[in-house]
Amino acid sequence: MHSNPSQIELEIIETILINVYDPEIEIDIVNLGLVYDVKFNGYNQVTVTMTLSTPSCPLGDSIVQDVKESIKRSYPDFEVAVNLVFEPQWHQGMITPEGKEMLGMI
């Protein structure tokens, strides 16, 4: 068992998922606020709970695949699950200040 699961969860968000981009919006999913939660069970299982900017996003599969592959690249022994949810609905309040700047909102 890993000694500090929350450290790994933080690392996944800050160093891995921040490099996963929505190919259409061209902004990473962390700054877009699409990642709701990352849970590491302490052994080898990671569950990412996330959403998409719209349920009909045609690139949804690619983004989910990118999340899984990117985590597996850094942690080859981990099992990665992505829990895609649309409740709560994503809104602009979830975008980080950096994301808002990239979108031209501020």
Next chain:
Amino acid sequence: MTGLQTTNAPSHKIVIPHFVTGSLAFLISMILLFFTADEWMNLYFSPKLIAIVHVLVLGWGTMIAFGALYQLIPVVYETSLYSEKLAKVTFLVYSFSVVFLSYAFWMASFSQLLFYASLAMFLALMLFIANLSLTYRKRTKSNISSRFITTALFWLALTVIVGTLTALNFKYQFFNHSHLQYLKIHAHIGLIGWFVMLIIGASSILIPMFVISHQTNTKKLNLSYVLINMGLIGLSVNWFLDSNQIIELVMILSIVLGILNYLRYVYLVFKSRIRKVLDTAMKLTFISLLIMLFTLIIIGILTGFHWFKIPTMSIVLMYGSSIIIGFISTIILGQIYKTLPFIVWLKVYQPYVGKFKTPLPRELYSEEWMKIQMYVYLIGLAIFVNGIIFQQLIIIKIGISLLIITATINLINVIKITFHQQKLTSIN
């Protein structure tokens, strides 16, 4: 994974040929328009102009619309296309029919070739409508956007029926009225019933998605749906029976109000958008809607002139140009770049996402060239419309020359995207 539509998406082999063929037809139609300008500027029912209009609305507009619809169906109906094989057959029959029909008009062979060409077109469009209708039957979702699209298909069917009957009438002469009356119905149910309704349905899904807006109040769209359909049914019936000017005016007003309600909806989406910076493709999309607004003003002028029996030759040409070359072509020139690069990107890079560094869909074409294309196009369109207003051949030809440049850049960009070669780089 509820809501993800990529599993229902059709093969790229069905969608992509429509974009390439459509872009080629756009270039051909502009070249033909250039070389026949001196003929059609004095006679808008010239066989050559009718041929060019059919290359534009069928070879360009409807061809791209078919490709886009095949891609959009999983989002609209939340189910896969009924038959991909049928879609492939339809593409072949349809492409042949567009060439055949346009050639028949070009040669003014109204009582010979047109008979067979219109039957071929009837068959091709019925194959498409059958495929989409059978897809509609297994839909799992229905909302105002899908209602617009489904109704547009109904109007397309009616357009081809009226068109085919008019063509058959040249050979067998069974109509009681002048065929011009039926052509008026054919043109309007085609342009408003098929194109405008389809664009409203598709754009009410795509525009909020691309600019990221969660504007969900669809009351204006519902009202727009009722007003446009009511107006179009009334207008067609009125023209079919003996035309009454007051009824005509009321029905035109209903359609105009319907379109204004849609434009108001888009304005609310635009105002509440999260993505403030617009790319060239979205700029073109919004410009096309401004052109639509301009077209409504022309409709007002045209109706006024018609009411007071003032000659309307140049206004009719301007009305046709602003709706076909202006509104429809502008939105297509924008939306091609919001769909085709993503279809090709998914085909080429989907298996490598997360494993290699991949280019972005936008990097599959030249944004710089697209900007040039947009400016050349808008300047060309403005000059062309001015040429029509002032009936100046040289101005018309300068305008069309710029539209030919636009169509060429567009075709090059579309081919560049279609034949994109994989570029993968290692992540580490």
